[in-house]
Amino acid sequence: MTSTGLRTAPAPEEPAHRDGNVLRWLSAYTASMVGDSIYFVALSWAATRGGSPAQAGLVLAVGSVPRAALMLGGGVIADRFGPRRVVIGSDAVRCAVILAVAVLLLMTAPGIWLLVLVALVFGAVDALFLPSVGALPPRITTPGQLGRVQGMRGFAQRVATVAAAPLGGLAVALGGPAAGFGAAGVLFALSLVLLMAVRVRELPPDEESGTGESPWRQLVDGLRYIRGHRVLAPLLLVAAVMELGFAGPANIGVVLLADQRGWGAAGMAWIVGGFGVGAGASALLLAVRGRIGRAGAVQSWGVVAGSVALAAIGFAPSVGAAAAAGLCVGLCTGLGGALIGAMLQTVTEPAYLGRVTSVATLFTMGIAPMMFPVVGAAIGAWGIEPVFATSAAVSAAGGVLGLCSRALRRAELPR
Incomplete structure (x- = not known):
């Protein structure tokens, strides 16, 4: 209260795109992605030049094993020790390992x-880095700016x-x-320097979750928290089902489509x-607007619409039509994915963010890539069109599940 008895208006929050702290985090994230x-x-x-095709394939695949196996544990560690500390430590290990390999290859x-x-070490460290870097935004900006931060993050991903x-x-x-x-090591070093300059809001003792418990109890507590959350549980289900249907066709499926239709590498690139x-x-x-109304319903409809466009790619008669369908896929699923990320961070209590982020990342970077060989084998057995249609139906089922949840349909981003 002022001396006149009037309540002073709260200071307006600083937009994320003008916040130096957020921009340092975003720059670090972009450098790390590149x-x-x-x-x-x-x-x-190096794998192709140093071994047989089978050995090269082993090298490229082996890193996903520790990443998937350790991802949930990485979320526990992020919540237990704080995401800033874990992300800096894991980034430092990545930088040291990659630069050491560069020196060895010179000698x-x-x-x-x-x-x-x-590949094994890098995958294991990624299991620590990814949940931690995803848990940082709510500690470096206000809830009302998280939608804009997710939009900025998504745009940075595309640029990278x-x-x-x-x-x-x-x-x-x-x-x-x-x-x-x-070059990768230098970029990791740049990311490390920027992350060390990021200021984070530490949680007060009454907001900490289970730091005195064993890691296993913390993991179980986090999974129980997700299962009992009215918005978070269906939101993660939408993301998981969407990725299971989307990942194969959007990656290996597009390659096989361009090859079978005679469009070549240029067609795939389009x-x-x-x-x-x-x-x-x-x-x-999303980065410019900062907020989209009825976010819960919009993200679910975006998943459904993007899935329909994904099916259209498999039936496209020309490169131009397939590229136009790909543009629609990107618009719809890109918006849906960004809103999922923003809502995940706004509805989750900060003390659980590392574990919740690890569950979301496990599906997108751990389990969903396992569909690549399944989709490839299915296309070889039944052809492009039925596999794209079936995969799109699975992906659309994720959006339908979201629309069936009343709590998720009515969920909003903070103003």
């Missing part, structure tokens, strides 16, 4: 065993995806795998490019 992609290019090239030509070991492939290819072309690993442009545009929309 470094991830360059690392994968260098690893792929000698190690066998395929080194690449397998690197576009920039990483040519940068990785250029580094490997100029200096071989050693240069590729070195389809993937359409998806990227659409997803980037929807993320930019």
Whole structure:
């Protein structure tokens, strides 16, 4: 109260795109994503040059095993020790490992065993890094800005995806795998420096969850929290079912489609490019607006509409039609995915964010990629159209499940 007895108006919150703290986090996240992609290019090239095709495939696949197996434990660690501490520690390990590999490749030509070991270590560290970096936004900005932050994050993902492939290819072309690993290590170092400059809001003691419990009890407590949450449980179910149907056709399915229709690599690039442009545009929309009304219903309808467009790709008669369908997929599922991320962070209590993020990430980066060989084998057995239609129906079922939840349909983002 002022001396005149009038209540002073609260200070307006700073928009996320003008908040230096948020921008440092976003820059660190972008540098890390570009470094991830360059690392994968260098690893792929080194594996292809250093072993047989089967050995190269083993190197590229083996990193997903510890990532999926340890992801839930990574969420527990993030909540137990704080996401900032864990994300800085894991980023430092990634930086040191990748730079050490770059030096080794300059000095000698190690066998395929080194690449397998690197992939295993990198996958294990990712299981710590991903839940922690995803749990940071609610501690660095206000609830009303989380939608805008998710839009900014989604747009940064698209920019990183576009920039990483040519940068990785250029580094490997100029200096071989050693240069590729070195470039990735430098980007991880930049990410580390920026993360160390990010200020986070620490939780008061009464908001901490189970820090005195055993890790196993904390994990069980987190899963119980998700199961009993009226909005969070159906929201994660929507994300999981959508990814199970979407991941295979959007990745290996598009490659096989372009090959069977005679569209070649250029046709595949047009389809993937359409998806990227659409997803980037929807993320930019959320970043600019900051909030979309009836977010719970909109994200579910976005999943349904994007699934219909996904089925249309499989029946497209030309590259142009497939690229247009890919653009619709990106617009709808990109908006739906960004809203899922924003709602996840606004409805979850901060003390549980690491565990909740780890569950969401487990489906998107752990379980969903396992559908790649299933979809590839199914296309070989039954053809493109039925597999795309079936996968799209599975993905759409996620959106329908969301619409069937009254609590999720009525969920809103904070103002």
